[in-house]
Amino acid sequence: MLKLFFLLTLSFSLALSDIQLLKKQNNDSNTTLLVIGGIHGDEPGGYFAASLLATNYEITSGNLWIVPNLNKKSIQKDVRGINGDMNRKFSIINQDDKDAAIIKEIKNIILSKDVSLVLNLHDGHGFYRKEDQGRIFNPNSWGQTCVIDQCQLSQDQPFGNLNDIALTIKNSMNKKLIQSHHSFDVRNTKTKFEDEAMQLSLTYFAVTNNKPAFAIETSKNLSSLAQKVFYQLLAIEEFMKIMDIKYQRNFELTVQNVEKTLKEYGNLIINDNISFNLNNIKKYLSYIPLKSKHNVFDFSHPLGSFIKVDDRYIVLIGNKKVTTLKAQYFEKEQKCPEYFKISVDGNVKKIKKTSEFYVTDDFKVLQNNSVRVNVIGYKSKNPKTEAGIDIAYSSIEKRFSIDNDGKIFRIEHYKNNKFCSMNMVHFK
Ligand SMILES: [Zn+2]
Secondary structure: OOOOOOHHHOEEEEOOOOOEEEEEOOOOOOOEEEEEOOOOOOOHHHHHHHHHHHHHEEEEEOEEEEEOOOOHHHHHHOOOOEOEOHHHOOOOOOOOOOOHHHHHHHHHHHHOOOOOEEEEEEEEOOEEOOOOOOOOEEOOOOOOEEEEOOOOOOOOOOOOOHHHHHHHHHHHHOOOOOOHHHOOEEEEOOHHHHOOHHHHOHHHHHHHOOOOEEEEEEEOOOOOHHHHHHHHHHHHHHHHHHOOOEEEEOOOOOHHHHHHHHOOOOEEEEOOOEEEEOOOOOOEEEEEEEOOOOOOEEEOOOOEEEEEEOOEEEEEEOOEEEEEEEEEEOOEOOOOOOEEEEEEOOEEEEEEOOOEEEEOOEEEEOOOOOOEEEEOOEOOOOOOOOOOOOEEHHHEOHHHOOOOOOOEEEEEEEEOOEEEEEEEEEEO
């Protein structure tokens, strides 16, 4: 059940600032919830919740827009803001500020006439209490709150009764707590009169433009990422209920299931000719045939990204380093076969250029005059090509596997000394 993804319903739009906006739309309603994750790079509960919303929820009525990783570069480094606090740049911003393009674009998205309500997801310190009950439980804590800047927008604004909505969210969440001290409350910052810092924030920018906006803060002091994501999703679902946005998710919402789903890193396709399963990949792989420039990394996971350091590509899901690919540079050959004929345990099959296939005993890539085959880890006596040879598990050096179990190996296809594509052979 967990494996069903609803990615087909997503439409992507990428702009100059690199903001990723995912839209799940229906034609039956004008109501749109905008969920923003990752404004602070060290608050993974918020951005992993936004990501799960993108991959594991189908919206069957109404509309959901998701910006899963607003501050991507800070998420990669797991810091609040590499260019300072992004949530303090919504009033005035210096045009030289490195966040200026992102701020300009997210403001446009917030102000889009389609957007009915904005949620900004955070992980906050401690557990908010109206009375001081110690270092973690006190009125200055942000954790486990629904934050509003004021009680009410103008009378006729749909969803403008911010305080009533926040109270409804709080009350329904408090019926579903994992532990009683995780209780939620409404924190009204009374921004206009009392909180100068918050006057620079995303939600205050929204409400001053008459857009209903809330922050959801789960606690940084919760014991696991899964608990934070669980509470974020509970809150978002309550907002969808209030907005009459209908959804189906492909798992039952429990902390255990969230934990399982968080481990699904999906696939990475590079230059349309290599496909890695990121759920089972070694921490370091070398001699990966990449181009010297303009490599296209296409992740199925919304939080997938990479950092290039010299000829190494560090692959991340959110703040988690999944693997490092050390490149060997090749040009990409343009005229390559889309399929290869491969004998798998004695049966010839047409295998797509980037597919993984399963073998019990042995396999053999059938000869194709123009293509040279290199099976990484196979010790060949024929230096030209490793096509036309029966290759068994026993004849491959296990240290060349791409997975930790020593079962999956690379088959690389080259033509005219340029790289074509890579298949994976998976021994059962
Ligand atoms: Zn935050």
